[in-house]
Amino acid sequence: MRVVSGCLCGINCKYNGANNRHEKFIKELRAGQLLPLCPEQLGGLPTPRSACEIVGGSGEDVLAGRARVINTAGEDVTECFIKGAQEFLAIIKQAGIDEAVLQRRSPSCGVGKIYDGSFSGHLVSGDGVTTALLKKHGIKVWNDEDYLQDKGEC
Numbered sequence: 001m002r003v004v005s006g007c008l009c010g011i012n013c014k015y016n017g018a019n020n021r022h023e024k025f026i027k028e029l030r031a032g033q034l035l036p037l038c039p040e041q042l043g044g045l046p047t048p049r050s051a052c053e054i055v056g057g058s059g060e061d062v063l064a065g066r067a068r069v070i071n072t073a074g075e076d077v078t079e080c081f082i083k084g085a086q087e088f089l090a091i092i093k094q095a096g097i098d099e100a101v102l103q104r105r106s107p108s109c110g111v112g113k114i115y116d117g118s119f120s121g122h123l124v125s126g127d128g129v130t131t132a133l134l135k136k137h138g139i140k141v142w143n144d145e146d147y148l149q150d151k152g153e154c
């Protein structure tokens with residue numbers, strides 16, 4: 001069993017109320033191999049919601065108090081992102097899950113690359129807040145693209 005970003009399984013949990021559905025994940029979900037979760041919803045944020053980016057660093061920096069998560073309205077939503085990451089981790093620990101497949105570039109789920117905080121589409125190296133917390137706790141984290149490539153899906 002792996003945990004997966006809910007939006008990859010067709011759940012409309014993205015900031016704009018849409019999803020990132022991919023048939024491979026639907027197939028694995030139906031086979032009982034995936035647990036879909038959305039850390040931003042677990043953190044109490046509404047859907048739809050304003051787009052958010054990490055300003056001043058990566059998810060690891062957010063967890064260390066060196067960076068913040070800000071939305072396009074200029075609101076600081078850092079605490080919701082940290083709470084969502086903690087809830088996400090608590091659920092998967094309860095379920096005995098030690099592997100995750102997460103949506104690339106998200107300020108929560110991003111793996112290896114995230115937007116730079118300028119809301120201009122520029123990417124920088126780093127993980128989202130949930131990914132950073134999972135890695136700290138020894139969870140293996142794939143980004144969705146690498147996972148699909150590994151499975152020969154793209």
Ligand code: SF4
Binds near residue numbers: 008015109
């Ligand atoms: S927080 Fe993660 S699961 Fe939720 S919509 Fe964003 S990328 Fe998908």
